[in-house]
Amino acid sequence: MGSLQSLIGPHRLDALGAWAVTGILVGGVGRFAAGGEFDWAVLTALLVAxxxxVPFATRDLETTVPAELLGLVAVPVLVRAFGGFPQVTPFLVVAGVALLLAVVLDAGTSLTMTPRFATVFVVIVTMAVAGVWAVGIYATDTLLGTTFLDGQTELMWDLVTAAGAGVVAGVVFELYFERSARIARLRVSDPDPPEGDQSEASLPGNGTHHRIAVRTLQALLGLISAFALVRGNVTLFVNSGGPLAITFLPALFRREYGYAMDTGLVLWITVASTLHAAGAFELYGxxxxxDSLxxxxSASLVAGVGYAVARAVERHSGAVAFNRKFRATFVVLFVLxxxxxxEILEFASGGIASIIGGEAVLAQYGTSDIVNDLVFNTVGALVVAGWSTAHFEGLAARLTGRVGRLTSGD
Incomplete structure (x- = not known):
């Protein structure tokens, strides 16, 4: 397992290289601003900042981010300065910003994370920023009458590009971390013991009421699936049978891993699954x-999973430590x-249907639908991040010890 903080240190020759790259980036800010590309000027200025x-905080000009890492992050800026790959390079810069931010936060705050987790963080941030960008651009076009977006297809290809850029950047950074001589290797620590009371909060009502509600909703999902099967409606069957299978996962976890999930959380999962399946009866349209509901x-459950993963990673390794604000931020970014x-899966489903014929299993209803989904996903994430993380402490405890790949770097 590697230490991200070990990247920061006083190295005279390396500092000269880092300052040289910083100077090039400052020149890039001026060039972009002079050319009217203010978005790129802001992105590049953010990299410079x-x-x-690090050197300003430590008051040591020889203590910098590694020159080769800063140079790697600066590559998409230079490519864009010469007019190359205008669709991809912005998201590669966002990935670079996320990585540098992770390194600086690790070095200068109480937050600590391993290189492997930082790589995952980069991918998540890149995709999340793409979602925020989509909402912002759509809002600008709607409220101010601009025409930044040409339509749904262009928006979706931008999101696909962002996801691809995030994954590529993550792979490149992972390879860098594996080969960097400045990454200090740490002993893998034993999982931290649970802190305090790890019992999960519960929804209103008792376990019996929750179980009755779950069985009722499962029966409803079963009826919808049977109806779809009889009618030969593949789309409806997938959109009801899949959620029905998800509702049985808590029972599977209990049998295979001995994890008795809180009945309120099981009901939460079942309600989300039922809402999705019922929406296939043209309710979304x-x-x-x-659709917003x-x-x-659904996003609230995804947020809970994101929180549980972050807490499990934190408990698994003594080299990882997050504070409450970072956990909340991570939850929102994870959901985005x-x-x-x-949305990319829905877009791919539509593309496949157009090629082979038939109805798309997962449907999109236009640009406004995509943006609306992203907005209400964020609403669900904010609710969990602000008030409902206690429901997922038990899941986090169960995941502890099973998240080694997110903390190890070897």
Whole structure:
């Protein structure tokens, strides 16, 4: 397992290289601003600001981010300065900003993370920023009458590009970390013991009421699946049978791993699954609020999973430590990234259907639908991040010890 903080240190020759790259980036800010590309000027200025944070904070000009890492992050800026790959390079810069930010936060705050987790963080941030960008651009076009977006297809290809850029950047950074001589290797520590009371909070009502509600909703999902099977409706069957299978996962976890999930959380999962399945009966198209509700509820579960993963990683390794604000931020970013991934799946489903014929298993209803989904995904994430993380402490405890790949770097 590697130490991200070990990247920062006083190295005279390396510092000269880092300052040289910083100077090039400063020149890039001026060039972009002079050419009217203010978005690129801001992105590049952000890289410069993060790069100089370390030497200014330590009051030592020889203590910098590694020159080769800063140079790697600066590559997409230079490519864009010469007019290359205008669709991809912005998201590669975002990935670079995320990585530098992770390094600086690790070095200068109480946050600590391993290189492997930082790589995952880069991918999540890149996809999440793409989601925020999509919402912002759509809002600008709607409220100010601009025409930044040409339509749904262009937006979706931008999201696909962002996801691809994030993954590519993550792979490149992972390879860098594996080969960097400045990464100090640490002993893998035993999982931290649970802190305090790890019992999960519960939804209103007792376990019996929760179980009755779960069985009722499972029966409803079963009826929908049977109806779809009889009618030969593949789309409806997938959209009801899949959620029905998800509702049985808690029972599977209990049998295979001995994890008795809180009945309130099981009901939460079942309600989200039922909302999605019922939406396949044209409810998404008929009632705009229904789509928003379904996405908010589903996103709240995704947020809980994101929180549980972050807490499990933190407990698994003594080299990882997050504070409450970072956990909340990670939850929102995680949901945004998963939301972008879901929209890409829907887009791919439509593309496949157009090639082979038939109805798309997962449907999109235009640009406004995509943006609305992303917005209400965020609403669900904010609810969990602010008030409902206690529901997922038990899941986090169970995941501890099973997240070694997110903390190890070897």
């Amino acid at each position: 993060i790069a100089v944070t 008929a009632f705009g609020w229904y 379904a996405h908010a509820v 990234a998963v939301g972008v991934g879901w």
